[in-house]
Amino acid sequence: MSENCLFCKIVNGTLEADFLLETENIVAFRDINPVAPVHILIIPKKHIASLAHLEEEDESLMGEIVKATSDLADQEGLAEGYRVVVNTGSHGGQSVAHLHFHLIGGRSLQWPPG
Ligand code: 5GP
Ligand code: ZN
Numbered sequence: 736m737s738e739n740c741l742f743c744k745i746v747n748g749t750l751e752a753d754f755l756l757e758t759e760n761i762v763a764f765r766d767i768n769p770v771a772p773v774h775i776l777i778i779p780k781k782h783i784a785s786l787a788h789l790e791e792e793d794e795s796l797m798g799e800i801v802k803a804t805s806d807l808a809d810q811e812g813l814a815e816g817y818r819v820v821v822n823t824g825s826h827g828g829q830s831v832a833h834l835h836f837h838l839i840g841g842r843s844l845q846w847p848p849g
Contacts (some may be wrong), residue, residue: 737782742833746780755810756803760796761764763807763838774810777804783834786823804838813840 736743744750745764746781752764755775766774777800783793801819808817817840 737784738831740782740833741827741831742776742778742835743782746778754805755797758799758803761800761803763803766837771839771844773813773817775807775838777807777836777838779834784832785829785834786821788834800836804836807838808840811838811840816840818844 736747741750745752746762752762753781754762754764756763756777761777761779763775763777765820766776778792779796779800781793781796783789789797804819817838820837821827821834822837
């Protein structure tokens with residue numbers, strides 16, 4: 736838990752979000768400003784500032800997040816494909832400093848990003 740972290744507040748219930756999934760280690764909820772018909776954020780409950788702040792002990796947690804992301808894509812019916820994005824740091828366009836995986840789908844997406 737990190738003071739004043741938006742996503743820590745979602746994890747501990749101070750800020751409202753409907754969880755699509757919750758385990759001992761992670762939660763998933765819909766993005767407040769979706770960029771596609773399906774836009775879900777999958778985050779660790781543990782405060783990790785970004786992908787650049789991973790520690791050795793976080794390895795299995797990352798595996799759990801990636802598997803949950805794949806399972807959520809199935810649940811959401813994204814059989815035609817989807818994109819998983821982890822914006823990291825200022826050049827990566829990260830705006831919330833609590834690690835989160837975006838699951839984006841439900842329409843054809845452009846590549847490369849700007
Ligand atoms: P980033 O830009 O850091 O990769 O992504 C942060 C994401 O969090 C954005 O897509 C933004 O719409 C989403 N977001 C910001 N505040 C909230 C909130 O209070 N609730 C939810 N559900 N999503 C949020
Ligand atoms: Zn946090």
